[in-house]
Structures are given as structure tokens and as C-alpha cells.
Amino acid sequence: MDEEIGDFSVHIVGLGLMGGSMAMALRDHAHQITAQDLRPDVLQIALKRGVIDAIGGIEQANVVILAVPADRMTQVLEQIIPSLKTNTILMDIGSTKGKICDSLDQLPEHIQAVGGHPMCGLAENGFQNAIPTLYRNARFVLCETKRTTPHAKKVAEKVAEACGALPVWLDRYRHDYLTGLTSHLPHLLNFALMRLAIDVSTENNDLFQLAAGGFDGATRLARTNESMITGMFTTNAQNIRELTARFREQLDLLDTLFDNPTQLNDELQRIVEARRYYSDNYGERPIA
Amino acid sequence: MDEEIGDFSVHIVGLGLMGGSMAMALRDHAHQITAQDLRPDVLQIALKRGVIDAIGGIEQANVVILAVPADRMTQVLEQIIPSLKTNTILMDIGSTKGKICDSLDQLPEHIQAVGGHPMCGLAENGFQNAIPTLYRNARFVLCETKRTTPHAKKVAEKVAEACGALPVWLDRYRHDYLTGLTSHLPHLLNFALMRLAIDVSTENNDLFQLAAGGFDGATRLARTNESMITGMFTTNAQNIRELTARFREQLDLLDTLFDNPTQLNDELQRIVEARRYYSDNYGERPIA
Numbered sequence: 001m002d003e004e005i006g007d008f009s010v011h012i013v014g015l016g017l018m019g020g021s022m023a024m025a026l027r028d029h030a031h032q033i034t035a036q037d038l039r040p041d042v043l044q045i046a047l048k049r050g051v052i053d054a055i056g057g058i059e060q061a062n063v064v065i066l067a068v069p070a071d072r073m074t075q076v077l078e079q080i081i082p083s084l085k086t087n088t089i090l091m092d093i094g095s096t097k098g099k100i101c102d103s104l105d106q107l108p109e110h111i112q113a114v115g116g117h118p119m120c121g122l123a124e125n126g127f128q129n130a131i132p133t134l135y136r137n138a139r140f141v142l143c144e145t146k147r148t149t150p151h152a153k154k155v156a157e158k159v160a161e162a163c164g165a166l167p168v169w170l171d172r173y174r175h176d177y178l179t180g181l182t183s184h185l186p187h188l189l190n191f192a193l194m195r196l197a198i199d200v201s202t203e204n205n206d207l208f209q210l211a212a213g214g215f216d217g218a219t220r221l222a223r224t225n226e227s228m229i230t231g232m233f234t235t236n237a238q239n240i241r242e243l244t245a246r247f248r249e250q251l252d253l254l255d256t257l258f259d260n261p262t263q264l265n266d267e268l269q270r271i272v273e274a275r276r277y278y279s280d281n282y283g284e285r286p287i288a
Numbered sequence: 289m290d291e292e293i294g295d296f297s298v299h300i301v302g303l304g305l306m307g308g309s310m311a312m313a314l315r316d317h318a319h320q321i322t323a324q325d326l327r328p329d330v331l332q333i334a335l336k337r338g339v340i341d342a343i344g345g346i347e348q349a350n351v352v353i354l355a356v357p358a359d360r361m362t363q364v365l366e367q368i369i370p371s372l373k374t375n376t377i378l379m380d381i382g383s384t385k386g387k388i389c390d391s392l393d394q395l396p397e398h399i400q401a402v403g404g405h406p407m408c409g410l411a412e413n414g415f416q417n418a419i420p421t422l423y424r425n426a427r428f429v430l431c432e433t434k435r436t437t438p439h440a441k442k443v444a445e446k447v448a449e450a451c452g453a454l455p456v457w458l459d460r461y462r463h464d465y466l467t468g469l470t471s472h473l474p475h476l477l478n479f480a481l482m483r484l485a486i487d488v489s490t491e492n493n494d495l496f497q498l499a500a501g502g503f504d505g506a507t508r509l510a511r512t513n514e515s516m517i518t519g520m521f522t523t524n525a526q527n528i529r530e531l532t533a534r535f536r537e538q539l540d541l542l543d544t545l546f547d548n549p550t551q552l553n554d555e556l557q558r559i560v561e562a563r564r565y566y567s568d569n570y571g572e573r574p575i576a
Binding site: 071119120121122138139141168170174175177178179181182183185186187188189190191192193194195196197198199200204206207208209210211212213214215216217218219220221222223224225226227229230233234237240241243244246247248250251253254255258259261264265268269271272274275276278279281282284 | 359407408409410426427429456458462463465466467469470471473474475476477478479480481482483484485486487488492494495496497498499500501502503504505506507508509510511512513514515517518521522525528529531532534535536538539541542543546547549552553556557559560562563564566567569570572
């Protein structure tokens with residue numbers, strides 16, 4: 001049981017930005033790569049460009065990757081399960097993990113399953129934006145399920161590493177709370193700010209000509225495909241609500257300092273220092 | 289009275305990112321460039337690098353640019369007024385305009401004054417980050433005051449254009465409301481999110497290793513020098529509070545859709561389309 005990823009036939013369900021970039025990254029590592037997608041044109045292009053070896057083929061795969069929006073995962077799972085061969089290793093890469101891993105727990109015992117979430121992406125998604133380097137140096141969160149065997153753990157780590165990412169095992173619920181803060185709440189704030197800007201621009205048509213880099217950066221995530229964000233918000237609603245409540249408390253607190261420049265300056269300085277420390281120690285990723 | 293900017297001697301008060309970049313941009317346009325700053329080392333470096341021709345010299349200047357944080361503007365004004373010669377054209381480039389222009393209104397009649405706010409910047413500020421191209425293609429808001437003569441209007445426009453920017457005349461209060469949305473509120477949201485992340489990271493030290501491009505982009509403005517942000521928040525507090533209240537309503541509204549994926553998806557799609565339209569029509573500036 002010590003196969004290399006080169007021994008595997010990998011099948012990817014959903015050839016968007018994430019699935020497409022994974023196919024490209026695994027290209028030189030896997031024995032064979034196949035895929036399915038709702039859009040036949042995307043599959044044809046991927047085949048023509050040599051990103052995949054064949055369309056369809058889930059029945060022969062040793063490793064199946066589910067790369068569809070988080071809120072579609074359970075439904076897609078139900079559709080594909082009858083096609084999987086015994087001991088197939090199934091990994092999803094949805095952006096929330098609690099509900100999805102709860103579903104993976106319920107799979108028949110002949111399936112091995114691991115939850116996954118690579119911490120990378122681009123605001124502009126779809127297969128047309130896929131790049132082989134998307135996963136490089138990203139953390140790749142892996143979550144154990146009731147269907148995670150020691151063998152499945154090893155294979156999941158190898159898949160993450162073959163993509164160029166760094167596997168990190170994390171409890172599914174802890175993942176959802178923490179990425180609720182690092183990813184989902186930032187998306188919500190970006191969408192809410194853009195929505196407010198739409199409203200204000202109808203009152204004042206000078207608005208957008210005054211917008212510059214600060215506005216662009218604070219709304220950039222609102223360019224992300226809505227179906228992915230819908231999946232993100234609806235499958236992690238409880239955590240996002242809790243974090244939004246905590247976020248409002250931060251706004252309250254800063255608001256109380258507006259009338260006290262010295263205290264405000266001290267507090268902002270503390271935040272700037274933490275942000276710069278973060279940047280120096282975890283790197284600054286240019287693309288949202 | 290149809291001088292070119294080449295006839296002017298320009299003096300800059302405050303040689304940080306904005307003042308330093310303006311000195312560099314005007315380098316080949318103005319007759320002479322002088323500056324003052326609280327930090328003697330910065331002035332020495334600027335002189336040695338040929339960014340300015342001399343240290344001090346406000347008494348001889350035809351054009352004086354105030355490039356200090358917005359909350360220091362009134363105090364700096366009081367200090368320099370006795371040194372200005374008759375008919376000097378004074379322009380501030382603070383990030384809020386209502387209170388500052390109210391102060392400019394009160395200047396002695398022998399001073400000509402225009403409020404200004406170039407819509408550009410970098411999160412990393414200070415003279416060490418100044419670049420001659422910072423103002424290029426940025427909107428440069430100009431606000432009339434009671435001390436704005438027709439001559440001063442022309443000169444202010446020429447200064448903006450010599451920097452490579454596009455002058456836009458706007459009412460001071462309208463400016464403050466609109467940039468409250470396009471710039472100040474984005475800063476507040478970035479700082480509040482980073483402050484929340486600091487709190488959560490003390491409960492969960494896994495937090496920052498899960499952060500990626502989305503978090504980086506949504507907190508990038510929290511790297512900005514705190515004294516500039518203190519000036520921004522305290523001199524435009526009323527507008528920022530009003531806009532924050534409207535922002536909270538957006539959060540409320542999106543929250544109500546979390547339990548209705550179809551409606552949520554439709555609403556997010558509308559926002560994504562607006563954001564992409566904005567990006568296509570106003571450009572996407574890479575740096576916050």
C-alpha cells in the first residue's frame with residue numbers, strides 16, 4: 001500500500017478554476033486524468049489542450065476529486081456514488097467542511113473519503129482562468145471523516161503535495177469557523193460594500209470616478225462567481241452570522257474612538273503592527 | 289496671468305508618500321522645488337537625490353502644497369501663514385475636505401487657496417515609498433474655497449496635470465460623503481476585520497496559516513500608517529458613521545438571504561455584474 005500518485009487514475013468532477021487547475025497541476029504526476037462537467041464545451045477544450053486524457057471514466061478511477069460549489073456537493077455525491085469502484089478514494093475540495101464531511105461520514109463502507117479545502121483561488125474563476133500553479137505553496141486543509149482510512153490519509157496528502165500545496169489536517173468545525181473569518185466574512189464584507197456603492201451611485205453619479213485602489217481592493221472579492229459564494233454562505237451560515245456579530249462589535253469599538261484621536265491612533269497602530277507582522281511572516285498574496 | 293507651472297517655485301510641506309511623490313512628479317515642470325518636514329533625515333535624502341532643490345524656502349514660493357495628515361492641517365496652516373508672501377497659491381492635499389476648506393475660507397485675503405485630494409496612494413507610505421508615477425491618471429479632486437480666485441483655479445489645475453492626474457472640481461461636502469464610501473469606509477472595514485482576526489488568533493493559533501489572498505486583500509489597507517488614518521477618521525467622523533450605518537443595513541439584508549439560496553444567488557449575481565462593469569469601465573487598480 002505505498003503507491004505513488006503516479007500509479008493513480010484521477011477523476012475530477014467539475015472542471016472550473018479549482019478542478020481545472022488541479023488537473024493541470026497533477027498532469028505530470030498521475031497515471032491518467034479524466035473529468036466530467038456540466039459544460040461539454042469545457043470538457044472538449046480540456047481534452048484538446050491535453051489537460052485531461054478522457055471525458056468521463058469515473059468508474060475506472062482510483063481517486064475522485066469533487067470540485068463543485070459547496071452547496072451542490074451532497075447532491076453530486078448521491079449521483080456519483082453508484083459509479084465508484086470499491087476502495088475508491090474520494091476527496092471533495094468545497095470551501096466549507098462541516099456539512100460536507102457529515103455527508104462523507106454516511107457513505108457506504110467500500111468508499112474511502114477525505115474532506116479537503118485548498119486555501120487558494122482567484123476572483124475570476126472558471127476553467128478559462130485555470131493555471132497549473134494555483135495550488136503552489138497554498139495550505140491544503142484536510143479533514144478526517146468516518147470513511148478516512150490510514151491509506152486514504154496518505155493518498156490525500158500525496159494529492160495535495162503533487163499539486164504543490166502543503167497539507168494541514170484540521171477538524172471540520174474548526175475549519176469552518178476559522179475560514180469563516182479568513183475567507184467567508186471577507187467575501188461578505190466585499191459584497192456588502194459593493195452593494196452599498198451601487199445604492200449610493202444611484203444618488204450620486206460622481207461616485208465611481210472617485211474610487212481608487214482602496215475601493216478596488218475592498219470590493220475585489222465581489223467579482224467572484226456567485227454560485228460559489230452562494231454555496232459558501234449557505235453551508236456556513238451559522239459561523240458567518242456569529243463572526244459578523246463579532247465584526248459589528250469591532251466597528252462599535254472603533255467608532256467610540258473617533259472622538260479621541262490619541263487613543264484611536266494607538267489602537268490603529270497596534271492593528272497596523274499586527275497586519276505588518278502577518279505580512280512579514282505569512283507572506284502577502286497579490287491576488288484575492 | 290497665464291504663467292506655466294515652469295514659472296513657479298513650489299514648496300511642499302510634508303515630504304511623505306504623497307508630498308514626496310508630488311515633488312518627483314513636478315521635478316521637470318517647476319522652476320524650483322523646496323520642502324520642509326519634521327524629519328531632517330528625509331529632507332537630507334531628498335536633497336541628495338535631487339528630488340528637491342533646497343530645504344526650507346516657503347517665503348519665496350509661489351505655490352505651497354500642504355501634504356500632512358488631515359487632522360494636522362489646521363495647525364500647520366496657522367504655523368505657516370505668517371511666512372507666505374502675498375498672492376501665494378496654497379493647496380492642501382488632505383484626504384478630507386469639509387473641515388480643511390472651512391479653515392482655508394478663513395485665511396487672510398492676500399492668500400489664494402484651493403482644497404485638493406488626489407485619489408491615489410499606497411498602503412506602504414512614507415518618503416521611502418514615494419514614486420514619480422503615483423499621481424498618473426488618478427482623479428485629483430479640487431474644491432473651491434472663499435479664497436479661490438480664477439487664477440488659483442487655473443494654477444491648481446496645472447499642478448494636478450503636471451503630476452499626471454486629472455483635475456475634477458467637486459463640492460467639499462459632497463467629496464467627503466463620496467470618499468467616505470470609496471476610501472474611508474473601506475479603511476475602517478479593513479481595520480475592523482484585522483482587529484477581529486487578532487482576537488480570534490489568540491483563541492485559535494491556527495488562524496493565520498489558513499489566511500490567503502481573500503483575507504490579505506480585505507485587510508491590506510490596515511497596513512496604512514495610523515496617523516494618516518486617524519486624520520481621515522476624525523475629520524470625517526459624521527459621514528463615516530452614517531455610511532457605516534448604511535453598511536450594516538447591507539449586512540442585514542444579505543443575512544436574510546442566507547436561508548434562501550435562489551434569491552441569494554440572484555442578488556449576488558447582480559452585485560458581481562456591477563463590480564465587473566465597474567472594473568471594465570473604471571479600471572482595476574492593483575495597489576490599495
